Amino acid sequence: MRSLIDILDLSVREIDELIATATDIIENPDAYSRKCEGRKLATLFFEPSTRTRLSFEAAMYELGGHVLTVVGAGGSSVAKGESIADTARTVNCYADIIALRHPQEGAALVAAQHVPIPVINAGDGGHCHPTQTLADLLTIYREKGGFANLTVGVCGDLKYGRTVHSLIGALSRYEGVRFVMISPRELKVPGYVTAGLKEHQIPYTETDSLEGSIPDLDILYMTRIQRERFDDPALYDALKDTYVLTPEKLNLAKPDMCVMHPLPRVNEISTAIDSDPRACYFKQVKNGKYMRMALILKLLREPFDPREPRTLYHHLRCNNPRCVTRTEQELAPAFILTGPKDAPVYRCLYCEHRAR
Ligand code: NCD
Numbered sequence: 001m002r003s004l005i006d007i008l009d010l011s012v013r014e015i016d017e018l019i020a021t022a023t024d025i026i027e028n029p030d031a032y033s034r035k036c037e038g039r040k041l042a043t044l045f046f047e048p049s050t051r052t053r054l055s056f057e058a059a060m061y062e063l064g065g066h067v068l069t070v071v072g073a074g075g076s077s078v079a080k081g082e083s084i085a086d087t088a089r090t091v092n093c094y095a096d097i098i099a100l101r102h103p104q105e106g107a108a109l110v111a112a113q114h115v116p117i118p119v120i121n122a123g124d125g126g127h128c129h130p131t132q133t134l135a136d137l138l139t140i141y142r143e144k145g146g147f148a149n150l151t152v153g154v155c156g157d158l159k160y161g162r163t164v165h166s167l168i169g170a171l172s173r174y175e176g177v178r179f180v181m182i183s184p185r186e187l188k189v190p191g192y193v194t195a196g197l198k199e200h201q202i203p204y205t206e207t208d209s210l211e212g213s214i215p216d217l218d219i220l221y222m223t224r225i226q227r228e229r230f231d232d233p234a235l236y237d238a239l240k241d242t243y244v245l246t247p248e249k250l251n252l253a254k255p256d257m258c259v260m261h262p263l264p265r266v267n268e269i270s271t272a273i274d275s276d277p278r279a280c281y282f283k284q285v286k287n288g289k290y291m292r293m294a295l296i297l298k299l300l301r302e303p304f305d306p307r308e309p310r311t312l313y314h315h316l317r318c319n320n321p322r323c324v325t326r327t328e329q330e331l332a333p334a335f336i337l338t339g340p341k342d343a344p345v346y347r348c349l350y351c352e353h354r355a356r
Contacts, residue, residue: 002302003112003119004295007130007166012173014298018134019141021294022287029062035297036065042095044070044087045122046078046102051263051285052122052131056099059292068095083329085114092117097300099131100124106324106350110331118299125322126160126229127351132262133166134295135288139280140219142287143258149176151216155243156182156223156268158189163262164223165193172202179204180213184242186235187225192352195339210243214252220245222261222268245269250276260284310336316346320353 004010010018025032041060045053057067068091070076078087084102088111091098098115100108101122108121123129140147152171154164158181168189171177179197181189181204188206197204207213214220222245230236244267245259261269261281273279313335318325325333325348334349346355 002299003108003121004130004299005109005112005119005121006128007133007170009130015134015137015170018291018294018298019138021297022138022290025290025293032063032293032297034064036060036063036300039063039065039097039300040068040095041065041296042068042070042091042098043122044076044091044098044100044102046070046073046076046100047123049101049122051288052101052129053099055135055285055289056120056122056131056292056296059289059296062289063293063296065296084110084324085328085331087111088115088119091115097296102324103322104324104327105320105322105353106348107328109350110324110328118302120295120299123162124324125351126162126165126226128166128169129162129262130166131292131295132163132288133170134291135284136163136167136221136260136262137170138287138291139260139284140258142283143280144218147171147174147177150174150218151178151180152219152221153180153182153213153217154189154221154223155210155245157187157225157229158183158223159187160226160229161223164189164221167221168193169196172197172200177202180217181206182208182210182213182243184208184239186239190352191354192347195345199339208242210245211249211252214249214257215254217253217257219258219260220253222259222265224261224264224266224268241267243268245273247272247276250278253278310349312336312349313346316355318348318351318353319356320348320351323348323351323353325350 060067073079092115097118099120099122105125105127107124112119225240258280335346339345
């Protein structure tokens with residue numbers, strides 16, 4: 001069965017098809033109201049969530065299906081020390097499709113390796129969040145008519161911001177897209193994101209100035225500084241108010257720039273901006289439900305896994321303390337070889353961190 005672990009598991013053509021289905025759902029919701037009759041979605045959320053979980057659940061209900069839910073490790077056998085593999089195998093006995101959010105990076109891939117039903121990554125630590133990207137893509141498509149030639153600013157916690165990692169991956173595949181990455185030095189995008197940009201020669205700049213960058217942007221994607229991912233609370237306190245988008249700063253932007261945010265917002269966008277026509281963050285919330293409906297339909301229909309077999313290397317250990325290989329019972333480390341032939345790099349299959 002086909003799973004969605006990383007946004008790049010979907011081709012550009014498949015993204016186009018999902019956008020077309022979501023658009024049709026928006027226009028003809030009744031035609032979809034029984035498409036998943038008798039099917040069950042399990043939402044397993046081991047990290048806090050409002051939008052992602054509820055939109056998955058609303059999506060399944062609007063397709064006529066049912067939902068089984070686990071919220072928080074404390075409410076399940078995970079609190080007793082059950083592995084991700086065993087949890088997934090158990091849920092496979094009850095549900096037809098799983099949406100999993102978990103703090104360990106690579107958790108959704110581990111789950112998908114152990115069940116014959118589709119697993120959707122609803123956020124794995126600071127790594128990826130492909131279905132938020134689907135919401136973002138539908139929003140950009142509806143606002144801008146397409147993705148080519150956009151200058152996309154991503155601002156805030158680019159180190160732990162899984163939504164940003166997936167969005168950059170998805171948009172990198174369109175002609176003429178360039179990125180402006182706005183963050184404090186301590187929260188720059190991880191190497192596995194910039195490695196992909198370098199490999200495909202996609203232009204990007206890194207800066208700490210929001211005011212200096214905003215006039216050039218077609219999209220400004222704000223993110224929250226994520227307190228829960230910091231090992232050092234003093235560093236969080238020092239960085240938490242670095243960027244606040246105010247009406248004064250928005251005055252410097254193009255008249256049709258889209259302001260996006262995956263939400264939750266803490267204070268990085270002034271509420272005075274909510275009524276500005278450029279504010280798109282609540283549109284993203286709504287679009288997320290339609291794209292998740294389109295995705296559930298697609299994955300439940302597809303009996304194959306088109307993932308190419310890859311050569312795996314098992315002689316290294318992943319140094320990322322948040323990698324699932326550090327906590328999952330008897331999970332062997334696995335690395336893939338990436339990068340150019342003259343400078344190859346081993347990257348962890350699960351969390352993409354580089355072996356050192
Ligand atoms: C984000 C997440 O959980 O990664 N929110 C979301 O899913 N819409 C962003 C965040 O938590 O800051």
